[in-house]
Amino acid sequence: MLNLTMIGTGGNVPTPNRFCSSAFINYKGRKILIDCGEGSQISMKKIGCGFKDIDLILITHLHGDHINGLLGLLATMGNSEKRSPLYIVGPRGIKRAISAMMVLWEGLPYRLVVIEKPAGSFSINAPILKEVEISSLDLDHSTECLGYSLYFKRNREFEPKKALENQVPKRLWRHLQAGQTFHIDDLTYIPDMVLGKPRSGIKFSYITDTRPINSIIPFIQSSNLFICEAMYGDDLDIGKAVKNKHMTFREAANLACKGQVDQLLLTHFSPSLDRPDDYIENARSIFKNTKLAYDGINLSIGYPE
Structure with a gap:
């Protein structure tokens, strides 16, 4: 059983109702964070996610709404008596970004292992994470950005x-x-x-920020859960989506449909999108099993039969 909690579902800047992008996975005691936007640790504390037990952080790209919460979180994890190694994976530049953060916070009481721009599929060389196969994909954004797909292996x-x-x-x-x-x-x-x-495991895919490029389709194929950015709900905002290299609800749903995923969860909403539910049918008319994320939403994904 995989348990997912959305820590933040907003894009660009935090708002009174949404923190910036972050997702928290708990799988058999393995805790994984994807992105860490501004306000992430505040949201995590409200929701009740444990700080010190995070084993792995996956960063999609280095825009502030996806990484600005990381410095504070690293410090809080140390103050929470974390002592086991923390693995951080990200695009080119992640090592430099982490080094810059360490200027402000020296002497973390745990070891940081930073993996920059991984190629293809890989596993983290740590006993607690070896059952998780991770894949990355280059996306089409205004800066280098990675999509992630995680396969949680199941024992025979x-x-x-x-x-x-x-x-x-x-x-x-x-x-x-x-x-x-x-x-x-x-x-x-x-x-x-x-x-x-052999028994099938759980496939989880996370795509943000990007235009809907064709390479995403085989990457997310047959995912049990597909989380996708949906910056704009209104089809009339397609011009903004193209200009800013983001997606509309309908474009995200098209990817879910072509990728034959089980479930689509939309996230990364524009600050101007106060009521995403006003546009949900733009996605559901293409892919019926679509849900809107919100800060604190919790989903459990079981093994396929």
Whole structure:
């Protein structure tokens, strides 16, 4: 089960009703933050997300509404007694940005590992994150910007009957289930002796800020949840969307439809968009299973059957 909470759903600047872009994922104790706009830690405190337990932060790009909350959050995490390493992934320039922040906050009590401009699919080399396969995609914005797709792997099903048929000692069951191999008395015990067929995991995709380029479609294909920027609700604002390299509700829904995702969650609304629900049908007429994000919305995504 994957649990998602939207920390901030606004674009450009925070407003009285919306903080800037940020999403929080909790998966089997692994806590991942995507973007950290201004006001993120205030929203996180109101919602009740734990600061010190964040393992990974993914930054899409270096515009202020996606990163201005990071300096304060790093300090708060240290004050909250975080001691385990924190991994930060971002586009070109993320290392320089983090170094600049450290001028104002020296002596963090935990290790920062910064990964700049990853290519293709990768996993973080840490036990708590190794089950998460991450992919990045270059988007079309006014600065270098990355989209992210996360695949949360699912363990194969344990089959006691198979273990008994293969005469596997019970003391080894849980170790083989975890992927270990044993050589005992000239016999070798491997995970296949106790495990069934592979099972599908959960695919989560996050796209902001960008125009709706074709490469997004295969990138988000078959996502269980697709979170997409929708800066403008009104179709008449397409000129603004093109000029500022953002999307309308309808354009985001078209991507969801072509990518055959299960569910679309719209976010990153313009400060001038006071009532996104006035335009929801512009998206739902294209992709029915569309929801509007708001600060604090919580969604749970289970494994596919």
